[in-house]
Amino acid sequence: MAYRLPKKGLDQTLRAWAEQSKVFAPQKREGYAQFLPWKAGVELLLDEPHNTRFPPKAFLLPQSETLLTYNRKLNQLETPTLQISPRIIFGIRPCDAHAVALLDTVFATQENPDPYWRARREQTILIGVGCNQPATTCFCTSVGSSPFDHAGLDAIFTDIGEAYLVETFTERGEALFAGLPQAEANDEGQARSIQQQAEAGLTPAFATDNLKDHLDQIFDSSLWNEFAQSCLGCGICTFLCPTCFCFDIVDEAQRDERVRNWDTCMFRIYSLEASGHNPRPSRAERTRQRLMHKFSYWIEHANQFGCTGCGRCVRYCPVGLDIRAMLRKAAATPSEVVHAN
Amino acid sequence: MLTNTYQNPYLPTPMHVLRAYYESTDRTLKTLELSFDNPQDRLAFFRKFNPGQFCQLSVFGKGESPLGVASAAWEGDFVRFTVQKMGAVTKALHRLQPGDPIGMRGPLGNGFPLSKWKGKNLVIIGGGCAFSTLYALTKHVQHPQNRPDFGQIIVIYGARSSGLCMYKHDIQSWYQREDMEVHQAIDVPEEDWMHHVGYVPDVVKEVAPSPVNAVAVVCGPPIMTKFTLPALVQLGFPPDAIFTSLEKRMKCGLGKCGRCNLGSKYICKDGPVFSLAELNALPADI
Amino acid sequence: MTELETKIRAEAERLLSEHLVDVVVAFRKEDAPLHPQPAFFTQVDELQDLVYNGLCANNLANYLTRHPQETRIGMVVRGCENRSVNALVVEKQHTRENLVLIGIPCEGILDWRHIVALTGENVLSVEENGESVCVHTRENTFAFSRVELLHPSCQRCLHPNPISADVLLGELKPEGDPELMRLRIEALENLTLEERNAWFRHEAERCIRCYACREACPMCYCTECFVDHTEPRWSESGVTPAGMQAWHIVRAFHQTGRCTSCGACERACPMDIQMTYLTDKLNLDMIDAYQFEVGMDTTTQPPFATLTLDDKNRFITRGK
Ligand SMILES: Cc1cc2nc3c(=O)[nH]c(=O)nc-3n(C[C@H](O)[C@H](O)[C@H](O)COP(=O)(O)OP(=O)(O)OC[C@H]3O[C@@H](n4cnc5c(N)ncnc54)[C@H](O)[C@@H]3O)c2cc1C
Numbered sequence A: 001m002a003y004r005l006p007k008k009g010l011d012q013t014l015r016a017w018a019e020q021s022k023v024f025a026p027q028k029r030e031g032y033a034q035f036l037p038w039k040a041g042v043e044l045l046l047d048e049p050h051n052t053r054f055p056p057k058a059f060l061l062p063q064s065e066t067l068l069t070y071n072r073k074l075n076q077l078e079t080p081t082l083q084i085s086p087r088i089i090f091g092i093r094p095c096d097a098h099a100v101a102l103l104d105t106v107f108a109t110q111e112n113p114d115p116y117w118r119a120r121r122e123q124t125i126l127i128g129v130g131c132n133q134p135a136t137t138c139f140c141t142s143v144g145s146s147p148f149d150h151a152g153l154d155a156i157f158t159d160i161g162e163a164y165l166v167e168t169f170t171e172r173g174e175a176l177f178a179g180l181p182q183a184e185a186n187d188e189g190q191a192r193s194i195q196q197q198a199e200a201g202l203t204p205a206f207a208t209d210n211l212k213d214h215l216d217q218i219f220d221s222s223l224w225n226e227f228a229q230s231c232l233g234c235g236i237c238t239f240l241c242p243t244c245f246c247f248d249i250v251d252e253a254q255r256d257e258r259v260r261n262w263d264t265c266m267f268r269i270y271s272l273e274a275s276g277h278n279p280r281p282s283r284a285e286r287t288r289q290r291l292m293h294k295f296s297y298w299i300e301h302a303n304q305f306g307c308t309g310c311g312r313c314v315r316y317c318p319v320g321l322d323i324r325a326m327l328r329k330a331a332a333t334p335s336e337v338v339h340a341n
Numbered sequence B: 001m002l003t004n005t006y007q008n009p010y011l012p013t014p015m016h017v018l019r020a021y022y023e024s025t026d027r028t029l030k031t032l033e034l035s036f037d038n039p040q041d042r043l044a045f046f047r048k049f050n051p052g053q054f055c056q057l058s059v060f061g062k063g064e065s066p067l068g069v070a071s072a073a074w075e076g077d078f079v080r081f082t083v084q085k086m087g088a089v090t091k092a093l094h095r096l097q098p099g100d101p102i103g104m105r106g107p108l109g110n111g112f113p114l115s116k117w118k119g120k121n122l123v124i125i126g127g128g129c130a131f132s133t134l135y136a137l138t139k140h141v142q143h144p145q146n147r148p149d150f151g152q153i154i155v156i157y158g159a160r161s162s163g164l165c166m167y168k169h170d171i172q173s174w175y176q177r178e179d180m181e182v183h184q185a186i187d188v189p190e191e192d193w194m195h196h197v198g199y200v201p202d203v204v205k206e207v208a209p210s211p212v213n214a215v216a217v218v219c220g221p222p223i224m225t226k227f228t229l230p231a232l233v234q235l236g237f238p239p240d241a242i243f244t245s246l247e248k249r250m251k252c253g254l255g256k257c258g259r260c261n262l263g264s265k266y267i268c269k270d271g272p273v274f275s276l277a278e279l280n281a282l283p284a285d286i
Numbered sequence C: 001m002t003e004l005e006t007k008i009r010a011e012a013e014r015l016l017s018e019h020l021v022d023v024v025v026a027f028r029k030e031d032a033p034l035h036p037q038p039a040f041f042t043q044v045d046e047l048q049d050l051v052y053n054g055l056c057a058n059n060l061a062n063y064l065t066r067h068p069q070e071t072r073i074g075m076v077v078r079g080c081e082n083r084s085v086n087a088l089v090v091e092k093q094h095t096r097e098n099l100v101l102i103g104i105p106c107e108g109i110l111d112w113r114h115i116v117a118l119t120g121e122n123v124l125s126v127e128e129n130g131e132s133v134c135v136h137t138r139e140n141t142f143a144f145s146r147v148e149l150l151h152p153s154c155q156r157c158l159h160p161n162p163i164s165a166d167v168l169l170g171e172l173k174p175e176g177d178p179e180l181m182r183l184r185i186e187a188l189e190n191l192t193l194e195e196r197n198a199w200f201r202h203e204a205e206r207c208i209r210c211y212a213c214r215e216a217c218p219m220c221y222c223t224e225c226f227v228d229h230t231e232p233r234w235s236e237s238g239v240t241p242a243g244m245q246a247w248h249i250v251r252a253f254h255q256t257g258r259c260t261s262c263g264a265c266e267r268a269c270p271m272d273i274q275m276t277y278l279t280d281k282l283n284l285d286m287i288d289a290y291q292f293e294v295g296m297d298t299t300t301q302p303p304f305a306t307l308t309l310d311d312k313n314r315f316i317t318r319g320k
């Protein structure tokens, strides 16, 4: 269904939602965009051409969360009570929502679903705002997403000037807009042309034909060393990435808790074994893992790239390693070396 | 409560140490036999268990470690592990005494594809503490009910020294069995050692098991595996009849934490047992 | 290509073609706007990619410890980088004889975050003309004076000139005003305990523990950082207040008498966390208590790395 929501009415809509749920929306704090609790009167950052700095995946997979608590009396680990109240994430960008849909394939699986992810996912409604003017670092259309992608969303807003066109995709999304006037053909037409224009504004960042096969073939290439020379091996490109999901499990004995923390294949100790052996001993193997996971292994798992083109890793890499340029270089690297043991 | 809605795959099953004893004279290897606190957990475990699988053993405060199951289901209502002392968790495991509580998650991973091996000769090749899951396999096939499913059985097991040989008394008794052939080896000669001396790959070449209607299973330290696999290929074993069990650092054991991937496969979920044919199609990232 | 870039390329070309070094560590032109990349030139024909401008934000001395001591390295160094290199030589991380330092008196590094904050995300290019800087974005063009855009560490910089370079390119700059760093620290010290605590928590607790600060710092070269130790574990691993505070305090302490106030850590941080107030305070303490400034030569050990019987603190002899 499609509705028309005049911009003047947004505040009232959010106010109504906030009575039932926690509502989070992008706002500026510390000089950058963050998802913060919505309160009447706050200034929203909906026109910023890009995303929040910290990815909203943290709403579903917090960077640190208590998995289990330790019962000293029984000498046993127990599942903590997880109270998650309904939440609406308003203003999430389509690339970030697409990433949530990707992460569902990891955590909301048939076999061994992750109960923490599912509990949060069920309580979380994602209302997107499409991107009329994607940033120069965005490349969603190159990786199978788009500035108005629906994946993972319950509804999406398109800014059509005086009003938003609201399109709903799920029952719970639909329920949030009951009572709004339905969009007129004119609004929808306007939205379509804005959407098309936004999409047309993005040019292919790298060639994706055969990308997976090609990467598989250059697994042993020296190209990875070239990237690794400047790479710091920090956590930025993966922690800020909306699709990265790696985690560590550690015991915090002083708090009687078993905790999971985000982890990343870019860290040396991630793959370091007790014997001292490290299958990825240098930044070259680690950089390769990051790119191979996103652009090869994900294809085998979900038949999609594990990158939604949000551009965060491009913007925040402290040594300017631009994943788009890396993939262009990868594509230009001849595949004479075929891996085999 | 979460548990009301979903099973929590991160929650260890409560267990107790039934028996704990050193396996090696240098006390670096210790065997733990664990019993279940709750009968329903025991049933659930043995419904799923298959030799070749592993569990996450958990000592609260230190963490979890993946360890291969070293017992067969018919041996009793316990689960056996042999633990090499390495870092934080394995040291804590070594301190455990009979009666101590412990957490266990599992069985995890695929285990050996026993149903595909029906009717075949088995060549079981192990080295070091990685022999633990092969011990489980051997115990499994030795059971009178399972034995007819397999043809000839050859076990080749190497350790650095006799003091490091695991499951000594039991393996000694295997020499008396007529339904299998046993070859033990140590790296350098010792007095009173009556078996092979040399590295496992060389012993394999010496024993030269026939590849006809046979599968070979290799578990050992990386260096042993590296040289044994080509030796088997040379003997004529096709890549899809050679199996090995892989190790990588692990956390979740469920294919979620991302840590143990080898190409697009997660060793914890899609493995740890792979055929050489499968491995040949995966990148060398181990 | 600027005049300075021409000179750097010529010098790099000389070093490579005369086989005086195995690699030249400098910057190459950016893939992502605002971020020239640290680069490692081994062939003369690669040098066409070499750039040098105000956006070169990394401390190149960071890459010294990635090379074995035998590697002969030519490195572009500004004031802080030169001192970092010296500090690393003191700590025996490289042999000075195997280094050729191409010194560049520094005009200060432009703070890319500040540029983004002022002009928006869609920066296409940045043009520097002496004291003025022009930022072209997809939508607009903005003019600034250089000082407005300088990274805070560079605003307070004491020694912009490389002090022991083998080759010096460009004109020497005036030394910085030592009061600037002191004023900032004193302003913090004059806060009440509660206010200081609030300041500290506010900075530390935004941390996402990506360790970019550590990885960007030339002096953080330990193979295993204390936060990564498992036996014993020195701090909580997660993004808990205790874990993040421990990280910030202990990392700063490990820099005592070693940090050159280059600010590379802050420029790398994805969460815009200020952390140099901790290291700068420790640096001032080193000056006040020991008259020690790191990296001023290649022989003097930092005070905390030395043991002398006439130590200021008499703990060595007092116990007797
Ligand atoms: C499928 C599988 C089966 C195994 N079976 C056995 C066995 O039967 N007997 C045995 O002695 N050892 C076995 N290992 C190796 C054993 O898991 C490691 O030696 C052990 O986890 C080291 O943990 P630690 O805490 O003592 O060491 P630390 O170095 O303190 O390790 C800290 C953490 O790192 C992880 N880790 C470190 N090294 C490894 C590793 N090599 N493999 C997996 N995780 C690691 C663990 O999660 C551990 O909690 C097996 C490993 C795997 C993957």
Ligand code: SF4
Pocket (backbone or CB within 6 Å): A230, A231, A232, A233, A234, A235, A236, A237, A238, A266, A316, A317, A318, A319, A320, A321
């Ligand atoms: S953000 Fe950049 S420097 Fe850090 S790990 Fe990623 S590619 Fe390397």
Ligand code: SF4
Pocket (backbone or CB within 6 Å): A237, A240, A241, A242, A243, A244, A294, A306, A307, A308, A309, A310, A311, A312, A313, A314, A323
């Ligand atoms: S890889 Fe980079 S661009 Fe792609 S989704 Fe992750 S952070 Fe965004």
Ligand code: SF4
Pocket (backbone or CB within 6 Å): A238, A243, A244, A245, A246, A263, A264, A265, A266, A289, A290, A291, A293, A294, B258
């Ligand atoms: S890219 Fe690395 S950190 Fe990200 S999900 Fe893949 S393995 Fe994990």
Ligand code: SF4
Pocket (backbone or CB within 6 Å): C059, C213, C216, C217, C218, C219, C220, C255, C258, C259, C260, C261, C262, C263, C264, C265, C266, C276, C279
């Ligand atoms: S701590 Fe920061 S300012 Fe000090 S040397 Fe390291 S990177 Fe430079």
Ligand code: SF4
Pocket (backbone or CB within 6 Å): C206, C207, C208, C209, C210, C211, C212, C213, C214, C265, C268, C269, C270, C271, C272, C273, C275
């Ligand atoms: S770079 Fe910033 S966010 Fe990352 S660990 Fe350092 S202070 Fe924390």
Ligand code: FES
Pocket (backbone or CB within 6 Å): B249, B250, B251, B252, B253, B254, B255, B256, B257, B258, B259, B260, B261, B266, B267, B268, B269
């Ligand atoms: S151990 Fe987590 S994915 Fe394998």
